[in-house]
Amino acid sequence: MSLDRIFSNIAGYMEQYLVLPVLFHFHWMAWGDLAFDWCLICVYGLFAVLLTYAVCVPLEYWYPVERWPDRKAVLVDVFYTLLNRVGVVPVITFVLFYHVQTWTTGFLVERGFIPPTLESLIPFLLGRPLLTFLIYALILDFAEYWRHRLSHSFRWWYALHALHHAQRQMSFWSDDRNHLIDDIISFLWFFVIGLIINIPPVQFPLLVLGLKFIESLSHANIRLSFGPLEWLIVSPRFHRFHHGLRAAGRNSCNYASVFPVWDVLFRTADFQDKYLPTGDARAPEALVTGSYVTQQVTGLKLFWQALGKSWASLGIGRAA
Ligand SMILES: [Zn+2]
Ligand SMILES: [Zn+2]
Incomplete structure (x- = not known):
């Protein structure tokens, strides 16, 4: 079967x-x-988590970068992963994408405009579903590179993204460790790009799963680089450098999620063969070892403070 x-x-x-x-x-x-x-979608999500688990657990056991006396801080990341990959989030993503895409296509067709698909724009792709899938993945990953890079550029945005960087015990579970508001921004970003490039609704969740597998692997606590192919797919070494204690903050490197080519093109790649300790030295402890709720609340407070500072620097909100 x-x-x-x-x-x-x-x-x-x-x-x-x-x-x-x-x-x-x-x-x-x-x-x-x-x-x-x-x-x-739930079954696919569960399968993806199990597959990631089956690949990463032995690798983290045999080739770890760090060995931890206890793995308590990892537990909260497991919760983030299950919520994001198997739980309600993928279902909402799919249902929304399906409805909005069907609605916009219907709206446009009624007005005599047939939205182009990648295959109708590039007829060479007709009958080549794998290549089409890869191009969709490249476009989504390009958008993801810029979203991630911008999230390091703005004070208020980094205040949210700091939750992701706070983890000192980074493992393959850490990919989904994000603030809820940051998740919503990423979701809308991805969603709008998916609509613009007209991804078929059935392929959307599959694309997300495929890209997410590489992202999980890149967070794993594994001494692994792809050697001469480091520029092709993001490796645990490549992404760990982005999470390096010294690199954390608003000026970082290695922003790509899946294809490092974006970092090469936009000159943010660092291919040094080093495995740095991870974390963000300025993150409050609540963001590091707190429970899910504590992390979310602390993230929200930091976000609010940062917004205030950003507004103040723009001259908004000063006493009249
Ligand atoms: Zn980052
Ligand atoms: Zn990361």
Whole structure:
């Protein structure tokens, strides 16, 4: 039985015995048509987490950069990952993307405009789904490079992103460790780019999963670089340099999530073969070892303070 078929079967069971009864109970059957897709996304998400786990756990055990006396600080990152990859977030992402994309396409077609797809713009791509998929991935990753780089450039934005950098025990679980507001900004950013380049709704969650696998691996506590291929895919060494204690803050390097080519092109790449300790020396301890809620609240406070400073420097909010 193919993997696809196994996923569909599991999703089918979930739909039949879990989701449909809940929808029925709350009189939400209008959503029934999408129930199977929701389940499939959860199953894919769970599979992606398990795959990442199966690849990274042995590597972190055999080739760690650091060995920690206890791994308590890692636990909160596990929570972030499950919430973001298997929980409600991917379902909301998909449902929203599906609806907004169907609505905008319908709106435009009614007015006589057929939105172009990558294949209609570049006919060479017709019948080459893998290449098309790769180009979509490159475009999304380019957008991600600039989002990440900008999040280091603005005081208020870095105040949020500091939560991601605060982790001293960085592991493959750390990728999703982000402030909720930062997550919403990333989501909207990704979402709008996905709409502009007209990604087919079914490919969107798959693209996200594929890119996320590389991102998780790049956070792993593994002494691993891709040697002469370091410029091709972001390695744990490459991204660790971005998280290096000295690099943390508003001037950093190695911003790319998946393809380091953006750092090479925009001159922010650093290929030194070093494995630095990670963290942000200026981050308050609550942001480092606090619970999920403590981290979110502390992040919000820092964000608010930074906004105040940014406004003050613009001359907004001064006493009249
Ligand atoms: Zn960063
Ligand atoms: Zn990171």
